[in-house]
Amino acid sequence: MYLGNNLQVAFPSYTNIDDISGSFNGSTTSFALTVNGVAPVPFPLSSNQCLISVNGVVQRPDDSGTEGFRLSGGNIIFSAAPGAGQDFFGVILAGSDYVNVGVTYPAGSSSTPSITFDNDTDTGLYNPGANQLGVTCGTTTSTVFTATGYSFLAGTAGAPGLYPTGDTNTGFYSPGADQLTITTGGTARLNVEADGTLNVAGTANYEALVTTDDDIPNKKYVDDAITSGGVTFPLLATSLGSVTAPTYSFSADPNTGIYSPGVDQLAITTGGTSRLDVSTTALTSSLPILTPLGSASAPTHTFSGDTNTGIYSPGADQLSVTTAGTERLRFNSSGRAQYVSLGTAASPVISFLGDTNTGIYSPGADQLSIATAGTERVRVNASGQLGLVSLGSAASPIINFTGDSDTGIYSPGANQIALTTAGNARLTINSSGDTTLNGNTTLNGNATLNAQSDLRFGDADSSNWVALQAPATVASNVTWTLPSSDGSSGQFLTTNGSGTLSFATPSGGKVLQTVTYVWNDSAQTSSNDFQQTGLTQTITPTSSTSRILVIASINVATYSIGVNEVTLYKNDLTNLTGSGSDSSGGFARCQHRLNGQHFAHPGTLTYLDSPATTSTTRYRVYFRSTSGNNVYMNYDAQNNVILYSTITLMEIAP
Secondary structure, eight states: OOOSSSOOTTSSOOEEOOOOGGGOOSSOOEEEOOBTTBOOSSOOSSGGGEEEEETTEEOOBOTTSSSSEEEETTEEEESSOOOTTOOEEEEEOTTSSSSSTTOOOOOOOSSSOSEEETTEEEEEEEOOSTTOEEEEETTEEEEEEOSSOEEEOOBOSSSBSBOOTTOTTSEEEOSSTTOEEEEETTEEEEEEOTTSOEEETTSSSOOEEEOSOTTSTTOOTHHHHHHHTTBOOOOSSOOOOOSSSOSEEETTEEEEEEEOSSTTOEEEEETTEEEEEEOSSOEEESSOOOOOOBOSSSBSEEETTEEEEEEEOSSTTOEEEEETTEEEEEEOTTOOEEESOOBOSSSBSEEETTEEEEEEEOSSTTOEEEEETTEEEEEEOTTOOEEESOOBOSSSBSEEETTEEEEEEEOSSTTOEEEEETTEEEEEEOTTOOEEEOSOOOOSSOOOOOTTOOEEEEOTTSSOEEEEOOOSOOSSOOOOBOOSSOOOTTOEEEEOSSSBEEEEOOOTTOEEEEEEEEEOOOEEEOOSSOEEEEEEEEEOOSSTTOEEEEEEEEEEEESSSEEEEEEEEETTTEESSOSSSSTTSOEEEEEOOBTTBOOOEEEEEEEEEOOOOSSOEEEEEEEEESSSSOEEESEETTTTEEOOEEEEEEEEOO
C-alpha cells in the first residue's frame, strides 16, 4: 500500500548498501550495514525491508537467524558465513522505514495534506511553514508543532481547543488575544488576562484574585494582607527564580525562599544557598534533617499505610528498626547490630525470604545455633565448641558431601564415631578406643601393635579367632621379609637367619602329617576268609613320592584253642601284609584256651606303604579264624568287656 499525497515509487528512495564482500572469509557472519560509509538514518527496522544477494543468490530475510540473514544492532548477520571471493549486492527498499527512507514530500496544506489516508484525504500531516508540522482534520488545522512548542485551536467554553479524551467540553481555550481560560462542563471557570491577572470567570467584572493594579474595579485586597506579612506574592505567571533570588521570598530577606532550579523541580534556599530540592525522583537536602526520636510503635521514619513499621532512636547514639510496633534490630553507640529476639529453631532471628524456618538463632545465653526446616542442626556453645545436634547414620551421615550424601562421618551411639561410604559403616571407634574396620584396608606406612597386642584373624562367623603375638621381650627389632611367591605343595617356610623367609622342601624321613582313629566297637567271626573291622582311617598324601607308615594297636581273642590272623588292606582291595606268618610285616597270633578262659590280648600291626598317589587312600584292619572257632576283635569274652583299638597313619617325606 502507498501512503501519501501525489507521491510515486519512482522517487529515488531505493538506497544501495555498501559492498561488504571484501570482508568475506568463510567464518565471519556479522557485517556493518552502511550507506556511503555511514549507518543509514533512519535504519531499517526489519530484514524484510532489505534485498540482499550473496554470490548471485538472493538471501531470505529471517529475523530468527535460522537461514538467510537478519538485522541486529546496525549489522547484517548471515546464518552461514559467506565465503571468500563471493560477491555481494544489497538494497534498502523504498518505504522500508518512516514511510520511505530518504524520501521528501511536498508541503501540502490543511485541505490537501502531504501524508493522508485512504477514504479520508483531507485529514493528515502537512508542512505549514519552515520547521513546522501541522495536523489537519477535515481541512481544519487542529495542531501545529514548531521548534519551540505546539499550538492548538482557540476553541470556546463549550468546545475548548485542548481537552482530555472523552470530555470535549472541559479543557483550555482562548477567549481572545493574550488570554487563557479554563472551562469545565462547557462553562468558563478561571481566566488569565494578558497582564497576568487571575480572575474568576462568570462574575460581572471578573473579580481579580491577585493583582498589583489598584484601578481594577471590585478588586479584592488580598495583596495588601499578604504584603503586610512580609511576602512578595507575584503573579501566577512567574519566573523560575534562582538560588540567590528565589521566586517566593521575603521583603527583608530576598535570598531566602522558594524557587525552581529546573523543570519539575522545587527548591528551598536560605542565605542564597540551596537547602532542600524536590524532583520527580528524589528529595535532596544539603542540611541535616532533625526529627523526633520516635518509638517502636510510632517510629520517626515510617510508611503511609504502615505507621508502626520503620526506623526510630530508642536513646542517645542508638538506632532501631521496628516492624508491627515491635523493636527487631538495634545499632548501639559502638556500631554493633543487635537482634532483640533470640529466635527459635522454627523461627530463627536471621532467616530468608521464602524459607523462614531456616537460618541462625540463639537457643540461650552465649550460644548460637543454625536451623534448617525448623530443626536445630548445629550449635556453638559458650566454650566455642561446635556441636552437631543429630548423630546421623551410616546411610545419612551428619557430615557428608554435596552430591554424595551417604558418605561421611556419623556417631552410631554414645562415645562412638564412625566413617561411612556408600551408606555402609567402614570404620568405627568405640568408647574404649577399639577400632573396627569393615572392608579391605590399605596402609601406606608401618602398622605397630604395642604391648604384645594381638593381630587376630576371626573364623567364618567371627565367634573365634587365631592370633599372632610378639614375645614378652624382644632384644632388638626383627623384620621378616616374606617370599615373593608361593611355594610348592608340601614345602615349609624357613629363614636364612637374617630375616629373609623362603619356602623349602623338607628332607627325607620327616613326618608331614599324621591322622589317627580310635575304634571302640567290637566284631567277631569264625570264617576262614578275612573280614572287615571298623578299625580304619584315610589320608591324602601331599606328594606322590611320600610313604605312609601304618601303625595299628589291636585287641584279639579266641573262644577256644585255635589260631587267628590279622592283616592290613589298602582301599579295601589289596592285602598288604598277607597271611600265615608275620614275615611280611603282618601279624599272626595263636590264642590258647587255658583252664576254660579266653582273654583278649593286645598286639601291634605296622606297615610302611608307598601309595605313589596324592589321592585319598584308605587303610583298614581285617581278621579271620583259621580253626573255625570264634575270633573276637575289641572284646574280652572272659570278662564281657568292650575294648578299643587305634590306627595311626603318618605321611613320611621321601
